[in-house]
Amino acid sequence: xxxxxxxxxxxxxxxxxxxxxxxxxxxxxxxxxxxxxxxxxxxxxxxxxxxxxxxxxxxxxxxxxxxxxxxxxxxxxxxxxxxxxxxxxxxxxxxxxxxxxxxxxxxxxxxxxxxxxxxxxxxxxxxxxxxxxxxxxxxxxxxxxxxxxxxxxxxxxxxxxxxxxxxxxxxxxxxxxxxxxxxxxxxxxxxxxxxxxxxxxxxxxx
Amino acid sequence: xxxxxxxxxxxxxxxxxxxxxxxxxxxxxxxxxxxxxxxxxxxxxxxxxxxxxxxxxxxxxxxxxxxxxxxxxxxxxxxxxxxxxxxxxxxxxxxxxxxxxxxxxxxxxxxxxxxxxxxxxxxxxxxxxxxxxxxxxxxxxxxxxxxxxxxxxxxxxxxxxxxxxxxxxxxxxxxxxxxxxxxxxxxxxxxxxxxxxxxxxxxxxxxxxxxxxxxxxxxx
Numbered sequence: 001x002x003x004x005x006x007x008x009x010x011x012x013x014x015x016x017x018x019x020x021x022x023x024x025x026x027x028x029x030x031x032x033x034x035x036x037x038x039x040x041x042x043x044x045x046x047x048x049x050x051x052x053x054x055x056x057x058x059x060x061x062x063x064x065x066x067x068x069x070x071x072x073x074x075x076x077x078x079x080x081x082x083x084x085x086x087x088x089x090x091x092x093x094x095x096x097x098x099x100x101x102x103x104x105x106x107x108x109x110x111x112x113x114x115x116x117x118x119x120x121x122x123x124x125x126x127x128x129x130x131x132x133x134x135x136x137x138x139x140x141x142x143x144x145x146x147x148x149x150x151x152x153x154x155x156x157x158x159x160x161x162x163x164x165x166x167x168x169x170x171x172x173x174x175x176x177x178x179x180x181x182x183x184x185x186x187x188x189x190x191x192x193x194x195x196x197x198x199x200x201x202x203x204x205x206x
Numbered sequence: 207x208x209x210x211x212x213x214x215x216x217x218x219x220x221x222x223x224x225x226x227x228x229x230x231x232x233x234x235x236x237x238x239x240x241x242x243x244x245x246x247x248x249x250x251x252x253x254x255x256x257x258x259x260x261x262x263x264x265x266x267x268x269x270x271x272x273x274x275x276x277x278x279x280x281x282x283x284x285x286x287x288x289x290x291x292x293x294x295x296x297x298x299x300x301x302x303x304x305x306x307x308x309x310x311x312x313x314x315x316x317x318x319x320x321x322x323x324x325x326x327x328x329x330x331x332x333x334x335x336x337x338x339x340x341x342x343x344x345x346x347x348x349x350x351x352x353x354x355x356x357x358x359x360x361x362x363x364x365x366x367x368x369x370x371x372x373x374x375x376x377x378x379x380x381x382x383x384x385x386x387x388x389x390x391x392x393x394x395x396x397x398x399x400x401x402x403x404x405x406x407x408x409x410x411x412x413x414x415x416x417x418x419x420x421x422x423x424x425x426x
Contacts, residue, residue, distance in 0.1 A: 029260045045283065052279060056272065057264030066224070078279055086287035096249065100256030107224045107255065115228060149257045166223045167258050173216060173225075174407075185385065188216040195215040199250055 029149055030054070031142040033093035040088035051098070052081055058099075059106050065168040068110060076113065080106040097145035110170075151198050159194035162187060209241045211373075211380035217361065218244065222251035229338035229405035233361045235306040236403065237381040304365070307403060310340040320344060326399075327351075339406040345369070345394045353391040360384045360406050367400030369393060 035051055038044035056077055063073035083105050084091075091101055155163065165176050173191065177184040213221075213234060220226045221234045238245050301315050310332040311318060320328035326346030333339055345351060347367070361383055368377040369392040376382055376392075384390070394400040 029257070045280070048283070049276070049280075052276065053272075055259075056275065058259050058262040061262040061264060062259045074275060078275060078282075081279060082282055082285075085283055096253065097256050097260075099260040100253045103255040103259045104252055106259075107222075111224050145253060145257060145260075148253055149261070152254065152257055152261075163219070163254065164258065166219055166225060167255050170223050170225045172227075173220060185387065188214070188385070191219050192215040195219055195251065195254075198254060 029097065029099060029142070029145050031093075032098040033142065036088060036091050036093060036098060039085065040091065048085055051084065055099070055102055056081060059102060062103070062168070063106060063110060066110060066170040068113075072113070076106060076109050079109055094141055096141050099145065100141075147200075148198060151200065155194055155197060159190050159197070162190050163194050163198075166191065208243065209237070209379040209381065211376055211382060212241065213237060213244050213247070213381055214383040215247070217383050218247050218251045219254075222248060222255055227334065227338040227405070227407055229310075229334045229340050230359070230361050230407065232306040232310065232340070233363050233381070233403060233405040236304050236363045236365075237379075239304065239306075240379045241381075307340075307342075310334070311342055318342070325349075339404075341404040341406065343400075343402050343404065345392075345400045347394055347399060348396045349394045351392045351394075353389060360388075360404055362402050362404040365401045365403060367398045368395040369400050369402075370395065 032051060032054075035044075035047040038047040039051070059077035059080055060070075060073045063076055064070060068076065080102055084102060091098070152160070152163070162176060165171055166173070171179070173187045174184055176182075177187045180187070217226070217230075217234065221231060226234065238248060303311060303313055303315060311330060318330060320330060323329045326349045328344045330342040331339060332341075345367075351369075361381065362376075363381045364376050364378050366378050368375060370376070371390040371392045373382065373388075373390060375395075377395075392400075
């Protein structure tokens with residue numbers, strides 16, 4: 001049984017392929033804990049701008065990927081980085097990589113924007129903080145991130161595509177299933193297996 | 207006691223990716239508040255998002271537009287930081303509903319307007335703006351719910367009491383993360399009433415005749 005019938009809308013495949021190609025350049029994530037300590041402790045603007053220059057274009061690309069119009073993406077990315085500046089002292093490098101912290105902030109701002117437009121309840125600052133406080137914390141968040149990056153690059157293509165479609169197009173598994181012509185149960189079990197592999201719980205098994 | 211039934215990894219990934227409906231997210235938030243294990247899993251799912259952001263490779267990062275935005279950012283650094291919202295802390299208040307449910311059912315248990323659905327069974331249904339349904343159920347102890355299946359997914363958090371079905375024993379704090387192909391018949395435990403909240407992304411399917419009579423009550 002073919003796992004993915006040809007889609008009438010090829011865009012997700014394209015997006016996934018482009019992302020796989022760019023992921024394959026193998027650049028390792030940087031450790032920003034010194035810069036963040038300087039921003040939190042001395043309100044160091046140079047360090048903040050180094051973080052800004054690195055993450056501003058990446059956040060814009062992420063937000064464009066989940067369907068945010070360009071001008072709004074810039075606005076939300078700016079807002080995310082302003083939060084980073086204002087709340088730098090609550091960032092703990094032992095608990096999560098800076099990219100993860102920024103991902104959460106940008107994602108929650110984006111969800112709030114969508115819900116505000118649709119008249120839905122908001123996620124709000126408190127939810128961001130609650131999730132953040134609840135983070136169990138590891139002593140090696142940066143090392144974990146580097147390892148996670150390697151595992152993402154090593155995912156089998158179908159799993160890699162589904163993970164990227166989930167995060168980068170913020171698509172529900174039902175939407176992904178209809179777009180790829182895959183049964184919903186198959187999409188979910190691929191995502192489940194990908195998640196376990198990324199936690200290192202499945203060894204070399206595909 | 208820590209929960210024994212947890213969120214499916216696929217649900218956590220969707221939540222981390224921001225792809226769940228507001229109703230499903232609210233039930234996820236309710237479960238996370240009481241489940242350290244799922245909070246830890248969610249942190250790992252968020253980390254995947256972090257890596258994917260990191261892996262973005264901007265083509266021309268340092269153009270004129272970047273310089274303009276950079277200046278605009280610098281100009282905002284002296285803005286006073288907004289005060290974090292005061293935590294709506296009312297944990298000690300037994301009348302207070304868990305916060306994620308407030309947009310759907312209000313903040314007070316006493317003020318809930320339960321509707322009769324059958325002997326010992328009451329419900330409140332709220333339709334979310336996106337078409338998802340939130341269902342609050344109060345089933346008396348020792349009651350047998352009608353067999354039902356799901357056209358979409360059902361995410362149910364047990365708030366009080368307990369029930370058993372073919373999938374196991376579900377007590378307060380547990381979540382039942384059910385697929386479209388699951389059909390089940392919960393039986394509530396003796397003792398206290400079972401209160402649970404379900405997010406549905408499609409109507410329930412009731413195969414039996416009694417259940418079909420209930421169906422209009424759910425507005426289907």
